[in-house]
Amino acid sequence: SQAPLLYTVEDGVACITLNRPDSLNSFNTEMHAEMRKALKAVRQDSSVRALLLTGNGRGFCAGQDLSDRSVAPGEQAPDLGESLEKRYNPMLRALKDMPFPTICAVNGVAAGAGANIALACDIVLAARSASFIQAFCKIGLIPDSGGTWTLPNLVGMARAKGLAMLGDKLPAETAEQWGMIWRCVDDEALQEEAMNMARHLATQPTRGLALIKRALHASSDNSFNEQLDLERDLQRLAGRTEDYREGVSAFIEKRRPTFKGE
Ligand code: T3D
Incomplete structure (x- = not known):
């Protein structure tokens, strides 16, 4: 079958x-x-x-x-x-x-x-x-x-x-x-x-995208203030990714970024 x-x-x-x-x-x-x-x-x-x-x-x-x-x-x-x-x-x-x-x-x-x-x-x-x-x-x-x-x-x-x-x-x-x-x-x-x-x-900043999901999913259970706290915590993680570094470098250097999902 x-x-x-x-x-x-x-x-x-x-x-x-x-x-x-x-x-x-x-x-x-x-x-x-x-x-x-x-x-x-x-x-x-x-x-x-x-x-x-x-x-x-x-x-x-x-x-x-x-x-x-x-x-x-x-x-x-x-x-x-x-x-x-x-x-x-x-x-x-x-x-x-x-x-x-x-x-x-x-x-x-x-x-x-x-x-x-x-x-x-x-x-x-x-x-x-x-x-x-x-x-x-x-x-x-x-x-x-x-x-x-x-x-x-x-x-x-x-x-x-x-x-x-x-x-x-x-x-x-x-x-x-x-x-x-x-x-x-x-x-x-x-x-x-x-x-x-x-x-x-699949070519985008995968970890950043995963954090976006997490934040949006949590939003319906959180108050505005709680969500601001969550954004602080998750943005901290996003800011430590390789893809964030690459995104900013590519912007400054006026080239297309290559994201590795890391
Ligand atoms: O039970 C648990 O574990 C709890 C969890 C439950 C989750 C659920 O999803 S409960 C809801 C189950 N689904 C339904 O109630 C939908 C049943 N299907 C329909 O109402 C209709 O088929 C549709 C509206 C989706 C489509 O209609 P139509 O006219 O385009 O197609 P059709 O002729 O009804 O279906 C085509 C064939 O598929 C037909 O088989 P046949 O006659 O050609 O041999 C039909 O029996 C089969 N089929 C469609 N849906 C199901 C199904 N066979 C088994 N289970 C189905 N859900």
């Missing part, structure tokens, strides 16, 4: 492609295991300075594979809390904490956990024909994979509640207008634009 996930590393860019197109790349046990392995490999490969996540076929990801979830009358329901604890939450934490930029190229529908996995990436590009669906409410669940945090942060509480409680399909263009994603692009251009962006980011 075909691999449920493809993993490559080239030019500092790790690319993970979800590869169960017949079920719109929904997550079964095997794909979860492969994803866990791939995220570990990404994290441990010191040549990697950006991660690109995308899907094969007409969908990006339809969340949990529901064919693994039907329960016969009288049978005990699966413990979904355990599923989140063991599978989804570690995946989302690993994605969110990557010490370099994560880019998601949403090639088609992103539903349920699939939508929130995409939205957990730092930069989300979507094909114009793609869409986002918080499908959970339609089967009696709540948005998971960080959705109840990510959605209000990205689009505000009113829109988060509408998306989460109605489960409507949000077209990529509306997602862009709402500020839920970075940009939507023509379908044919998506993979190339996403790869170009990932390649570009």
